[in-house]
Amino acid sequence: MQDILPAQKQIFRLIEDTVRDVLAAYGYLEVGLPQIEQTRLFQRSVGENTDIVEKEMYTFDDRNGDSLTLRPEGTAGCVRFAEENGLLYNQIQRLWYSGAMFRYERPQKGRYRQFEQIGAECFGMPGPDIDAELLLLNARIWRRLGLDGEISLELNSLGSPEARNQYESKLVDYLQTYKTDLDEDSQRRLESNPLRILDSKIDRTRDILKGAPLLSEFLDDDSREHFETLCGLLEDIGVAYRINPTIVRGLDYYNRTVFEWVTDSLGAQGTVCAGGRYDGLVEQLGGRSTPGVGFAMGLDRLALMLAEQQELDSKVDVYLVSQGDAARAGALKLAEMLRDQLPGTNVLVHCGGGKFKAQLKKADISGAQLAVILGEDEMSSGSVGVKSLRISGEQVEINQSELVAWCSEYFSKEKVVG
């Protein structure tokens, strides 16, 4: 689990602000979801035999003996939320949420045990138009973040659950003949979750997979039409994509469209956003049959991509220094006044005492434009010293009551100069 330093946090904030803006522009509504759900929810949705449920969940009994889990992903909780709050029946919803997810994985660059996602889920829309809209929305986010040159779209269709099962048994037949040559994980998955083998990163297994039957040959007609229409829409609108038949996703609830947005710039952790359709999930969790489609983007990976481009922007405009008890109180008070009357101005008060010289050095390091100086003399005469730290280095004494107007004028002039 990571500690997020200020420079990094600023990048997270930039991503969140951008994504929030874009989601609003497409009419998506934000919801708040709990970080803990009943363990059963994930077993029933993500699937018992997936990596996530088998070995990555933080699960514990609460004081009542109920098994709870720190959410490893957001879709299951969002479906539960939408169903319990009556948002699904005969309705169309475009929802989004953000927050931490938890998975017990091997930590490495771009892979953490607590990570941030922004997810969106759409309910009640069965056609490929909403799939296309989600991808357009993603593409707009990459453009807004200046990452569009580095992130590309990979698409696949898993077809109906029946088509998928049929394919799965053909795949198992094929792989059985090479069983002993497969890596250990894949041998295990041959029993538990064979589709996931397609996604193996092991060279020898990948070689064997080259001769495997293709999922696309097993697609049912409706799924094929859905997929072809989606591809057509993307071509019409000008969203570039590549069909990647090995994209199967690590969660059981997907059907039809699945996609990943990938980059070469993060090594093995190359997927920054992933999602797809889960038309059976609502019903599977006890609701009325409702189509669903969504995505989740990993903010930690996007932040790594942006980290190279950004510098920490810690903007201080005014830095107040003081000496003596009365002046210390006076400085806190003047700072409040500046914040009240000049909104948008960032004011830092030197706390912890020290000589004026040392305090002014801190003021300089802070990057502030102005230092406001308050000693015992100033307190008794009702005045204040103001020093321009960047332009002239000049210091003037003014009346305390003039400080706001003085600063306001200084900053407006500076803007003209700047």
Ligand code: ATP
């Ligand atoms: P991967 O194949 O990289 O393990 P995943 O298929 O498990 O990803 P999803 O469950 O689809 O990932 O989650 C969506 C996105 O969340 C991923 O594309 C990734 O950007 C991010 N993500 C997933 N797991 C982690 C993690 N452990 N640390 C950081 N980001 C993650």
Ligand code: MG
């Ligand atoms: Mg994973």
